[in-house]
Amino acid sequence: MLAGLREVLDPAVDAGTGVGAFNIICLEHAEAVIWGAEAADVPVVLQVSENAVLYHRSLEPILIATVALARNADVPAVVHLDHVTDPDLVRAGVELGATSVMFDGSRRSYEENVAVTADVVRYCHARNVQVEAELGEVGGKDGVHSSTARTRPDDATAFVDDTEVDALAVAVGSSHAMTERTTKLDLELVGRLRDAVDVPLVLHGSSGVPDDELVRAISAGLTKINIGTHLNATLTRGVRHQLEDQPRLVDPRKYLGPARDDVATEVERLLRLLSKAT
Numbered sequence: 151m152l153a154g155l156r157e158v159l160d161p162a163v164d165a166g167t168g169v170g171a172f173n174i175i176c177l178e179h180a181e182a183v184i185w186g187a188e189a190a191d192v193p194v195v196l197q198v199s200e201n202a203v204l205y206h207r208s209l210e211p212i213l214i215a216t217v218a219l220a221r222n223a224d225v226p227a228v229v230h231l232d233h234v235t236d237p238d239l240v241r242a243g244v245e246l247g248a249t250s251v252m253f254d255g256s257r258r259s260y261e262e263n264v265a266v267t268a269d270v271v272r273y274c275h276a277r278n279v280q281v282e283a284e285l286g287e288v289g290g291k292d293g294v295h296s297s298t299a300r301t302r303p304d305d306a307t308a309f310v311d312d313t314e315v316d317a318l319a320v321a322v323g324s325s326h327a328m329t330e331r332t333t334k335l336d337l338e339l340v341g342r343l344r345d346a347v348d349v350p351l352v353l354h355g356s357s358g359v360p361d362d363e364l365v366r367a368i369s370a371g372l373t374k375i376n377i378g379t380h381l382n383a384t385l386t387r388g389v390r391h392q393l394e395d396q397p398r399l400v401d402p403r404k405y406l407g408p409a410r411d412d413v414a415t416e417v418e419r420l421l422r423l424l425s426k427a428t
Contacts, residue, residue: 152217153226155250155280156316158193159350159373168368171195171352172417173232173378175202178385178410180216186417188224192425193375194417196220197232198248200239209242228280232376240270244279250278252282252319252352260305267313280316282374283354285309298338303346310347317374317390319352322367325421335363337370344371352376359361359385361423375424381413388412 162169172183174196187194196216203209213229220227230250231243240251253270255263263285271281285301299321310318320343323335334352343351350373356364357380364375388409392399399405 151223151226152221152249153228154278155191155195155228155230155282155374156350158195158226158228159317162193162365162373162425163350166369167426168373168375168422169193169195170417171197171228171230171376172381173197173199173202173217173376174212175205175382177212177215178406179381179413180212180219182229182381182385182410182413183417184219184223185414186406187237187421189414190420190421190425191225191289193226193228194223194421195228195230195250197230197376197378198243199232199378199389200236200254203239206209209239210246213243213246213248233363237266237270237273240399241273241383244274244277248279250280250282250316252284254284254401256284264309267315271314271316275314276325282317282319283309283313283315284319284354300336301343303339303342306343307346315349317350317352318347319354319376320372322353322372335359335367335370337366340370340372350374356380359365364424381416384413384416385409 158169168252174180180196183194183196193383198213202212206212217229220229228250229248231248234240234251235253235254240253252273253267255267268281274281285306303319306318322339351371352374353367353372356375356378386417389405392405392408
């Protein structure tokens with residue numbers, strides 16, 4: 151069933167658990183995420199990023215397909231636009247059925263970030279769509295940010311007050327696009343940020359964070375856990391295995407299907423981990 155962002159995050163905050171948010175690049179990703187969430191019987195967030203839109207050269211096919219899968223899911227499923235830097239893309243996504251948006255104004259000046267994000271929030275709230283935003287640069291986005299970036303609690307408080315966002319992505323030591331799960335987070339900072347704002351906190355770059363550290367991060371105060379590269383690696387590994395074992399394969403269903411099942415299994419495992427964290 152199609153759900154709003156705070157509809158799934160608020161109960162998790164109250165319970166001290168996490169919600170998995172997985173990036174969708176192709177239809178196989180979306181199907182696997184829904185199937186994994188149904189197997190785990192917990193809510194999930196499906197994220198279509200601005201980069202995924204650029205890959206498809208169009209927003210409509212991938213977003214409409216993801217919305218359809220979410221609407222027919224047996225669990226609450228949020229369809230979320232991720233790292234959108236263009237307000238026009240926000241409006242297009244909302245028109246097509248996205249139930250939440252992560253507007254990324256982190257490359258703008260602080261004043262401009264606040265002003266544009268607040269405009270996006272007003273537009274989305276008028277249409278019952280919720281907004282996540284980012285203050286400070288999470289490491290590794292497009293290869294230009296450092297994992298040493300940190301969000302200051304005082305800045306987080308002011309930003310949330312000035313923009314009225316529904317969730318805040320914070321920089322606490324993670325980095326985008328990591329292929330090894332070795333990151334140690336600044337959990338003391340997570341706790342201070344949790345105390346500083348009254349909206350759910352989001353961890354980007356979670357693919358580089360090991361399971362036990364994710365559990366500790368949720369206990370410290372993070373709620374929405376974004377995972378992208380890890381699932382890409384799972385899908386790719388599955389495809390590679392099938393093609394290496396059967397080099398004469400030409401039917402993509404024969405190698406994408408098993409790889410999709412691998413992703414669904416990993417999504418189920420991760421969701422069970424995150425939803426049981428205490």
